[in-house]
Amino acid sequence: MLTKSQKVSYLIDSVLHYGSPVVCPSCGSTHASEVDRKFVVTRLFECDKCKLYFRHPTDSAEVNKKFYQKEYMEGDGITTYMPSQAELEDLKKMDFTTDSNKNAERLRKLFGCLYSDLKGVKIMDYGASWGYVSYQFRAFGMDVESFEISVPRASFGNQSLGLRIHTSERDLRNGNDIFFSSHVIEHVPSPGRMLDLGKKLLAKDGYLITICPNGSPEYREKDPEGFHSSWGKVHPNYLNAAFFQNKFKSNPYFITTSPFNFDKIAAWDKRSQVVDSQLENEEILVIAKPNV
Numbered sequence: 001m002l003t004k005s006q007k008v009s010y011l012i013d014s015v016l017h018y019g020s021p022v023v024c025p026s027c028g029s030t031h032a033s034e035v036d037r038k039f040v041v042t043r044l045f046e047c048d049k050c051k052l053y054f055r056h057p058t059d060s061a062e063v064n065k066k067f068y069q070k071e072y073m074e075g076d077g078i079t080t081y082m083p084s085q086a087e088l089e090d091l092k093k094m095d096f097t098t099d100s101n102k103n104a105e106r107l108r109k110l111f112g113c114l115y116s117d118l119k120g121v122k123i124m125d126y127g128a129s130w131g132y133v134s135y136q137f138r139a140f141g142m143d144v145e146s147f148e149i150s151v152p153r154a155s156f157g158n159q160s161l162g163l164r165i166h167t168s169e170r171d172l173r174n175g176n177d178i179f180f181s182s183h184v185i186e187h188v189p190s191p192g193r194m195l196d197l198g199k200k201l202l203a204k205d206g207y208l209i210t211i212c213p214n215g216s217p218e219y220r221e222k223d224p225e226g227f228h229s230s231w232g233k234v235h236p237n238y239l240n241a242a243f244f245q246n247k248f249k250s251n252p253y254f255i256t257t258s259p260f261n262f263d264k265i266a267a268w269d270k271r272s273q274v275v276d277s278q279l280e281n282e283e284i285l286v287i288a289k290p291n292v
């Protein structure tokens, strides 16, 4: 959700940088093909090498970081809205908002397909905002550490919820069982770099779990308008199954789209490469094991 002035400056930036070189922010390749276009001057490209869909003009890592310190606001009332102390106590009493609670329950089921007991499972919640999901992971008995690029949001979670949300990637611990991110990878300067960090922070046999908007052609076919509206200023990357399959080509993975079929995830042997479902729904889930 952008304010009017953010939209105007986004368009002005896009016009000014329309002629800048088209370079994949993930792998650096300069070979890419146009797949979509908005406002004449912003285009979505597919990298010929790593298959990432990315918006052009791209933002620098500095511009991206500044945007997420304070400017970025999600319209769902919880992701970026920091409640007052009294509101927070109410939220805790009712296990956060119904939507957040439903999402946490969905994640508990998902992790339950991988671990019979979540107690002590070491999870890195990457892109945690002020920690309302990290807090719920802790309530499941998990050993949670988190990362958030926005210093004010991280401080809020650390002070109000007693969490361990770091703002520097250098401070993140190694040896995690799960590197988790939900609706984060579409925002970062380089998806490939983020996944490499996840691999580095995972223990042997650990799981890298990513949930994000689905940019696969099958979804575009089913819902062209949904596809067209899902990329832009706030979502400079649009992830599709082909990108993840290429990134994890030597690793076990399970890829599916919403709604997640937990029976199938539980039945996955954790060694093979599975693309389940027709990839035609709006959210994509990737579970990969980069360190087997």
Ligand SMILES: [Zn+2]
Pocket (backbone or CB within 6 Å): 024, 025, 026, 027, 028, 029, 047, 048, 049, 050, 051, 052
């Ligand atoms: Zn690329």
